[in-house]
């Protein structure tokens with residue numbers, strides 16, 4: 001059994017993918033070939049956003065979004081600590097400071113209540129909320145929030161945008177896991193002024209290498225991001241008007257994504273069926289908490305993550321799954337405030353109790369559109385045999 005079965009998907013569209021790659025080999029425009037524009041227009045239509053800008057990865061999408069907003073040293077950028085390292089890494093790369101905010105215990109996304117407390121603490125320079133060392137030594141300017149749509153579920157945007165408006169903060173959507181999800185009828189990647197996604201192979205829409213995209217309705221920002229994507233270029237290639245990066249998406253990856261996007265809506269529906277089946281199968285156990293999706297939201301199920309009773313219970317389940325040939329994974333075992341890479345922020349264990357607790361109990365099960373009923377039954381049987 002596979003955790004994410006990319007081979008099953010490839011079998012379906014293998015010949016289309018081969019001919020799409022052949023087309024690129026024949027025309028030879030490997031850098032910014034015609035497939036890039038075509039994909040960008042398809043992505044824009046899919047999300048209902050004016051500008052979709054293909055790029056080299058989800059990490060670079062976030063980096064370029066922050067660069068477009070001129071985020072720099074002395075700026076505070078709020079984010080949950082229960083996420084992949086990229087969310088914080090890009091902030092540090094620009095010399096700005098990640099300011100962690102605890103998560104909601106049911107959605108695992110950034111908690112608007114906690115966010116309000118963290119913003120106040122930064123503004124008042126007091127100890128009413130755990131803050132990074134820099135916030136205590138100097139004054140940080142509250143600049144931006146990076147929300148994360150964890151496991152494919154959009155964050156709690158209405159209260160987040162209210163807070164952002166009150167405090168004059170920018171909001172960037174880290175939709176690396178949520179392309180295809182929706183929030184009250186609006187698509188993920190369209191829920192903030194800038195949305196960023198990843199096409200890493202294991203994401204809901206993945207290519208066969210690294211890739212990502214940035215979304216915005218703001219014409220000025222789009223132009224700036226397109227310039228940053230190619231070394232800060234101006235009118236032409238050797239006229240550089242700002243500091244940029246090499247942040248382009250490969251033409252071959254765009255060609256692959258065009259083919260994958262054709263079956264993506266159907267795959268989203270299949271993912272939902274798989275999630276529904278897990279919920280029904282695991283409802284029999286009062287020891288297991290299955291994911292909770294708030295009304296009006298649709299998850300794209302980048303991961304199907306259950307909450308076990310405690311770390312011992314999780315370990316027992318994982319061991320038995322493993323013995324039965326069933327893969328599982330822990331996203332994420334260590335919240336970012338406890339990572340060595342962030343020891344300079346001088347956060348401590350206990351600063352974000354919900355993130356720490358969830359990190360000790362979370363367990364992600366196999367999840368992909370082609371997961372078979374029989375396999376799900378087998379997974380549930382193993383889990384139920386050590387619960388209750």
Ligand SMILES: *Cc1c(COP(=O)(O)O)cnc(C)c1O
Pocket residue numbers: 057058059060083084086087148174176177197198199200210211212
């Ligand atoms: C995967 C991921 C990223 C980074 O995407 P890459 O394409 O791997 O660079 C950023 N944020 C989150 C939440 C992710 O899951």
